Amino acid sequence: MADGDSDSDSSYVLLSDGNSVGSDSENYYVIVGKDDYMSADSGEDLTGGSQNELEKVVVDENHVSSDSENDQFCDSQQQLEKNGDDDSNASTDSNEDLSVERRNQLKKLVDYSSSDSDKDLLDCGGSLWNERRVATNEFHRYPCKRIGHVCGEDCYELSGEKKAEDNIDVNNVTMEYVLPFLPAKTLCRFRSVGKQWDEWITSPFFIHKQAYSFRNISGLFCQLPGEKPSFVSLNRAAYGIPNPSLNFLPEPVTVRTACNGLLCCESCDGENTYYICNPANKEWTVLPKAKPYHGHESVLALAFEPSVLDFEEHFQLVCAFSVPDELVICFDIYSSSSRSWKLSQTECCEINALHLKGHGIFLKGMVFWETHTGAILAFNLKEEQYGILPLPPHSGPLGVMAEMYGELCYILPVLEDYVYTLEIYGDMDMKLKRRIPLADGIFTDAYEELRALACVTDDVVIMLLGMNLIAYHVKAEKADIICEQPGIFSGYAGYLPYVNSLVHINHP
Structure with missing residues (x-):
């Protein structure tokens, strides 16, 4: 994970409700990244100001860690670590209330795209992110559907279909798709049409095709x-x-x-x-x-x-x-x-x-x-x-x-x-x-x-x-x-x- 003051093009923050502390609820994660489409109404960059308050949080299944500079998370994070070390204290009323409140906040943060107002976003400390938009990786949120290019002239070739030619040889079409369905007597007369027809009607491939078709x-x-x-x-x-x-x-x-x-x-x-x-x-x-x-x-x-x-x-x-x-x-x-x-x-x-x-x-x-x-x-x-x-x-x-x-x-x-x-x-x-x-x-x-x-x-x-x-x-x-x-x-x-x-x- 990159720091807020890193030279990387994008900064990401991974947030979780900390299931490792013994809670029975599901983990909720959100990836917050800095991209070109991220903006703030106040003109403040996400990597500065309030971003320094959310600089880096790393959560895994067995351990929750925090940087010492995150004052907003100090109290709640210490309580989570304490609960992770001692499972017997995870069932106290105050910790359960805190865990439920944090999960509700994280749910709102994950489901921000369905909100009608940008002001409903809450930070992990409970403070309101006023007039600030957060962008996340939305690709996984789309329903399953095929993504393809716009068909052009070669669309028929790519799909296995052959595009009809402008100039179709009627003679070849008749020889290939009409003659095999005719009886033997009629075909014998058609041999006199021309040398091409005579060679085609007497060929072993055509005889086999006519025997199958007629x-x-x-x-x-x-x-x-x-x-x-x-x-x-x-x-x-x-x-x-x-x-x-x-x-x-x-x-x-x-x-x-x-x-x-x-x-x-x-x-x-x-x-x-x-x-x-x-x-x-x-x-x-x-x-x-x-x-x-x-x-x-x-x-x-x-x-x-x-x-x-x-x-x-x-x-x-x-x-x-x-x-x-x-x-x-x-x-x-x-x-x-x-x-x-x-x-x-x-x-x-x-x-x-x-x-x-x-x-x-x-x-x-x-x-x-x-x-x-x-x-x-x-x-x-x-x-x-x-x-x-x-x-x-x-x-x-x-x-x-x-x-x-x-x-x-x-x-x-x-x-x-x-x-x-x-x-x-x-x-x-x-x-x-x-x-x-x-x-x-x-x-x-x-x-x-x-x-x-x-x-x-x-x-x-x-x-x-x-x-x-x-x-x-x-x-x-x-x-x-x-x-x-x-x-x-x-x-x-x-x-x-x-x-x-x-x-x-x-x-x-």
């Missing part, structure tokens, strides 16, 4: 028994593939399952040869032979989820097959990461799941198959565990499992009083969630059978009414005929939803 169902692959596969586009101007019959594969195949732009096809010779292909770019790969024979009644599920962090596109193929002379279902899993098959140790012994049908659906790390006994077999790929889910009571060949509102659901057409209604079932117990009346007049022909095929979005459902493929818009209550099937056996065909993606397939 997830809309673009059409349905359908195939009659013994016939070549065909493709029905939901919008011929936007969606399409160059070779719907898949003639680029080395042998005739049957389309078994699909997931996010990839198709899984099986050879027609019964040898369980599987091909994974993308019909949009004609890329394909053949899987190695599995050790166990899957048989003709096996069901498949393709699991492919594009990841923004994983640049290489990995997929899994799950085959559920029954073992001859044993009432169990086994799971054989192929991984593109290891390029090998793995027979899971999990075996399903549920009687309701012994006879599976159709193609599997992959959703959130799970694959699902419908059974002939009114149940759903669910298999967790990570944990390699299975479960059994119920189906609605009236489920059958007219209903279909699909993804709606991000969850697994079951869509079932119901005919009541010559009016068709779509019933949507969901949750783990497959309870009725919603009824959608088909208000369009195209559904008034009750003699034609209505079959649900897939859910394109939460608002569009694809159905087969007789030989007409129909897209029904729920909010608009409007039906559009997508295609008129020429064959009378179209109701027996298998329909697989397909995404028009540019996803790249790594050949072995």
Whole structure:
């Protein structure tokens, strides 16, 4: 602490009520400093006159000391030191009164900033500091708040935000933020815009970005028994593939399952040869032979989820097959990461799941198959565990499992009083969630059978009414005929939803 006659720029005085004398009250401190903003109405400097009376007081927890020159503090300070040496005398009435009075004075000195008058300040001896202002360090008295500089031109850069440029290249913005959300057929046409667009659309980075960004169902692959596969586009101007019959594969195949732009096809010779292909770019790969024979009644599920962090596109193929002379279902899993098959140790012994049908659906790390006994077999790929889910009571060949509102659901057409209604079932117990009346007049022909095929979005459902493929818009209550099937056996065909993606397939 500097003396009052020191050469330092500021003088400070530390005052306390002296808790070291055995009082139960709290310590009160104030730091009084000499700065440029300290002033006195009489023009007297704080370091002179009255300041000499408060020259230096040092207080700590165990000792109170005073300079001999402070006459104002003499009597009271001697009493405090006496009380500090003898705790038994600290409880006397006179000392308690003095201690309370001093604490009240120190409180007023600390809280001087809230006083309306400068004349309320008292010195430690009880005398009034007339018309004298005392300045203290007020920084710690402010409430907690952020202190920063005034933003200038570089404010956006400092905060992590990029300031918009005056001249924005619309071409670059379109290439980066618009093209990844377009289907493969449209992108193939846009390659002719220029060399820059062609190099960008064919680059591996853009192909990976488009496979992750574009997830809309673009059409349905359908195939009659013994016939070549065909493709029905939901919008011929936007969606399409160059070779719907898949003639680029080395042998005739049957389309078994699909997931996010990839198709899984099986050879027609019964040898369980599987091909994974993308019909949009004609890329394909053949899987190695599995050790166990899957048989003709096996069901498949393709699991492919594009990841923004994983640049290489990995997929899994799950085959559920029954073992001859044993009432169990086994799971054989192929991984593109290891390029090998793995027979899971999990075996399903549920009687309701012994006879599976159709193609599997992959959703959130799970694959699902419908059974002939009114149940759903669910298999967790990570944990390699299975479960059994119920189906609605009236489920059958007219209903279909699909993804709606991000969850697994079951869509079932119901005919009541010559009016068709779509019933949507969901949750783990497959309870009725919603009824959608088909208000369009195209559904008034009750003699034609209505079959649900897939859910394109939460608002569009694809159905087969007789030989007409129909897209029904729920909010608009409007039906559009997508295609008129020429064959009378179209109701027996298998329909697989397909995404028009540019996803790249790594050949072995």
